[in-house]
Every structure is written in C-alpha cells, then in structure tokens.
Amino acid sequence: MKKRSMSVITSLILVILLLVGCGNGSANTSAGGNGNSTGSATGSVSDNSNAADSENSNSSSEAEEQYRIVSTTVAITEVLNALELDVVGIPSTTKTLPERYSSATQIGNPMSPDMELVKSLKPTHVFSVSTLEYELEGTFKNVGIDARFLDFTSIDDMKQEILKLGEEFDRMPQAEALIASYDEKIATIKSEVSGQQAPSVLILMGIPGSYLVATENSYIGDLVKQLGGTNIVTDSKVEFVASNTEYLHQGNPDVILRAAHGMPDEVIQMFDEEFKKNDIWKHFSAVKNGRVYDLPEDFFGTTGNLAADEALEILADMLYPDRKG
Numbered sequence: 001m002k003k004r005s006m007s008v009i010t011s012l013i014l015v016i017l018l019l020v021g022c023g024n025g026s027a028n029t030s031a032g033g034n035g036n037s038t039g040s041a042t043g044s045v046s047d048n049s050n051a052a053d054s055e056n057s058n059s060s061s062e063a064e065e066q067y068r069i070v071s072t073t074v075a076i077t078e079v080l081n082a083l084e085l086d087v088v089g090i091p092s093t094t095k096t097l098p099e100r101y102s103s104a105t106q107i108g109n110p111m112s113p114d115m116e117l118v119k120s121l122k123p124t125h126v127f128s129v130s131t132l133e134y135e136l137e138g139t140f141k142n143v144g145i146d147a148r149f150l151d152f153t154s155i156d157d158m159k160q161e162i163l164k165l166g167e168e169f170d171r172m173p174q175a176e177a178l179i180a181s182y183d184e185k186i187a188t189i190k191s192e193v194s195g196q197q198a199p200s201v202l203i204l205m206g207i208p209g210s211y212l213v214a215t216e217n218s219y220i221g222d223l224v225k226q227l228g229g230t231n232i233v234t235d236s237k238v239e240f241v242a243s244n245t246e247y248l249h250q251g252n253p254d255v256i257l258r259a260a261h262g263m264p265d266e267v268i269q270m271f272d273e274e275f276k277k278n279d280i281w282k283h284f285s286a287v288k289n290g291r292v293y294d295l296p297e298d299f300f301g302t303t304g305n306l307a308a309d310e311a312l313e314i315l316a317d318m319l320y321p322d323r324k325g
Contacts, residue, residue, distance in 0.1 A: 067169065070123040073110045073132075075152055075305035077101065079162060080127075082178055082306060083171040088121045111135070115143045129303050131239070153239065154222035155182060158304035178306075185309040186226055193320045198228040199254035201319070202286070205240060205302075206260050206267040211274075212240040213248070219303050220259055220295070223311055229255070229319050245280045255319060256286040259295045261302070268294055293318045 070089030071077040074097065077090050081098040090097055091113070092106040105121060108114040110132065118126060126147040128136055133149040140147040151157040159179045166175025201224050203214035214221050216231040218239040224231060232251030233241060260267035275281045275292070286292055299311040316323060 066124065068122055068124045070107060070118055070121055070126045072107065072113050072118075072126065072128045072147075073303070075301065075303050076127045076129065076150060078306040079158075079165070079178075083162070083165060083169065083174045085165075085169055085171065088123065089118060089126075115139060115145070119143050119145060131303060152304035153217070153219055155186075155226055155304060155308055156222075158308070181309055182312075185312050189227060189312060189316045189323070192323045193228065193316065196320050196323065198230060199291075199319050200232050200251065201229045201255045201257060202232050202248060202251065202253040202284075203257045203259065204271070206258060206271055207262045208266050208270065211267075211271070213243045214240055214259070220257065220300050223300075223308070223315055224257070224319070227312065227316055227319055245278060249280055249284060252284060253286050254289075254291060256284065256292045257295055257315075257318065258292065259297070259300050261297060264297050291318075 067085075069080065069085060069087040071080055071087050072089075072091050074091060074093050074095050077087070077097055080087055081100055087101055087104050089107045090101050090104045091110050092108050105117065107118050107121075110128065113136075123145070126140065126145055128147055128149050130149045130151040130153060136147065137149070150161045152161065159182065162175045162178055163172075166172040203218070203220055203224065205212045205214045205218070205220075213233055214231075215233045215236045215238065216222065216225050217237060221231050221239075232248070232253050233243070258268070258271050260271070271294070275287065281287050296314070299307045299314055
C-alpha cells in the first residue's frame with residue numbers, strides 16, 4: 001500500500017475513540033466510611049460476642065477496602081463488575097453502567113479524564129486501555145498517578161488481562177468462568193462452520209464524515225480472525241489504516257462489515273451515500289451478492305468488552321449464513 005499520512009490516521013482514530021467513549025452527566029460522589037461504631041462502656045458478654053462476630057464477618061470486606069479502583073472506560077467497568085469488584089471512580093458516559101456503581105464518582109470521558117478529580121479519589125489502581133496509552137500516560141504521570149493500561153485489542157489479550165485481574169484481586173473463579181464462556185462460544189461456532197469456505201472480509205470503521213479500514217490487528221478484525229475469516233488488509237501492523245476504493249477492490253472481499261461509531265445513524269447514512277455515489281463499490285463481490293452488513297455499535301466497539309460472546313454470535317451469522325442450515 002502507498003505511504004499514508006499517519007497524522008491524519010491518528011487524528012481519525014482519536015476521534016473514533018472519543019466519540020465511542022465520551023458522554024454527558026453530572027458527577028456523583030461516593031461516600032466513604034468503614035461502618036464501625038463505638039459501643040457503650042457497659043461491655044457485656046453479649047456485646048463482646050457481637051463485636052467478635054462483626055469483626056469476622058467484615059474481615060473480607062475490610063481486606064477489599066484497601067483497594068480504591070478507578071475505571072476510566074466502559075469496557076473495563078463492565079469487566080470489573082463481572083469480577084464483582086467495587087470501584088470509586090467510573091467514566092462519564094451515555095451508556096448504562098452496572099447498578100453496582102451507582103454511587104461511584106464520574107471522572108470524565110475516557111479520552112480526557114479529570115485528572116485532579118481522579119487524584120482526589122486517592123486511588124490505589126487506575127485502569128485505562130492500551131489504545132489510549134500514548135495519549136494519556138504522560139498526563140497521568142504529570143499528576144503523580146501510576147495508571148495501568150489494559151490490552152483489550154483482541155479476545156486473547158482481553159482474556160489474559162481478566163486472568164491477571166482475577167489473580168490480583170482474588171477473583172479467579174469469576175475470571176475463569178468469564179473466559180470459559182468465550183472459549184465455549186468460539187468452539188461452538190467453529191464446530192458449526194466446520195467445512196464451510198471461510199470468507200474474505202473488509203471492515204470499514206466509520207465516524208461522521210469519514211472512515212478508516214480496520215485491519216486484523218483491530219478488535220473487530222480479531223473477531224473475524226477468531227471465526228476463520230480473512231481480512232483483505234494483511235500488510236499492516238496497526239489497527240486502522242486509510243485506503244482508497246481502488247486498492248480495496250483489488251482484494252474483492254466476500255463480505256463487507258461497516259462499523260458505525262459516535263453517531264451510528266448518521267454514519268450509516270454516510271456509508272449508504274458513499275456506496276451509491278462512488279461507482280466502484282457496485283463492482284465489489286460483497287455488494288453484488290448482498291453481503292454488506294452494518295455492525296450494531298453496542299456489540300462492536302473499538303476494544304474488547306463483555307459483549308464479545310454476543311458479538312461472535314452476530315458476526316458468525318454474517319460470515320456463515322448457512323452455519324445452522
């Protein structure tokens with residue numbers, strides 16, 4: 001492929017991440033407190049017994065209180081909820097977060113968290129994703145926060161991160177159960193499509209006014225690869241690239257996947273107009289055969305998330321329409 005303008009690509013990627021992660025809403029405040037009370041000076045045997053029982057019953061919760069976790073993305077927040085971990089900070093988003101975190105403090109959108117607010121929560125752990133590390137690592141360090149950037153760029157990488165979290169926070173049963181659900185889904189689908197011709201695939205990642213091509217190194221690209229599909233863009237080590245329709249037509253994909261982010265309805269309309277006005281699209285096999293699919297944003301984000309098993313199911317129907325026939 002011809003040399004591309006990396007500054008343009010980087011800007012588009014940042015816009016995609018910002019549109020996916022940001023949202024509005026006022027910050028909630030989380031209340032502290034250890035729940036202990038002071039008894040009277042008349043300490044009876046019953047009082048002592050109750051105090052001992054209370055101490056034993058609260059031992060595990062007190063151990064967990066040493067952790068003050070701030071999650072800066074929706075995907076990480078959902079994973080932490082699945083691991084049954086409490087947090088003190090969550091991202092601001094229009095998406096519905098687990099009820100478990102209704103009293104946690106909103107710290108801003110994933111691309112630009114309020115650093116002073118994060119610091120004020122006195123976190124022991126701050127989690128973001130590796131796709132934002134280049135933009136945020138220095139900013140976190142400038143305010144004295146040692147953030148960790150979790151790699152959710154593929155299912156396998158996400159599973160490894162879940163295992164690490166499970167081990168670190170004593171949540172291995174939850175972590176292993178979560179991973180097993182993904183492994184089972186992939187194994188089931190692969191069994192259903194055994195013997196079928198694996199399709200070649202083009203993935204378009206759209207935002208209002210523009211789009212990029214997602215490689216197999218992107219999250220959606222990895223989902224396609226997990227199901228045996230072949231991405232027509234094979235000469236790139238990054239997640240997204242800019243390209244032109246002439247080059248893409250050379251790959252002549254069996255399937256075209258369109259991922260709309262930020263303002264999905266507007267982006268789908270943009271894609272529809274592009275496919276109508278740009279004459280070359282009608283020569284693609286995928287267009288001729290009616291195999292152009294719009295991916296629902298809730299299941300197909302820019303990073304891995306808890307909906308991976310459902311995303312695999314949806315994607316399998318697109319790549320292998322006869323798998324259950």
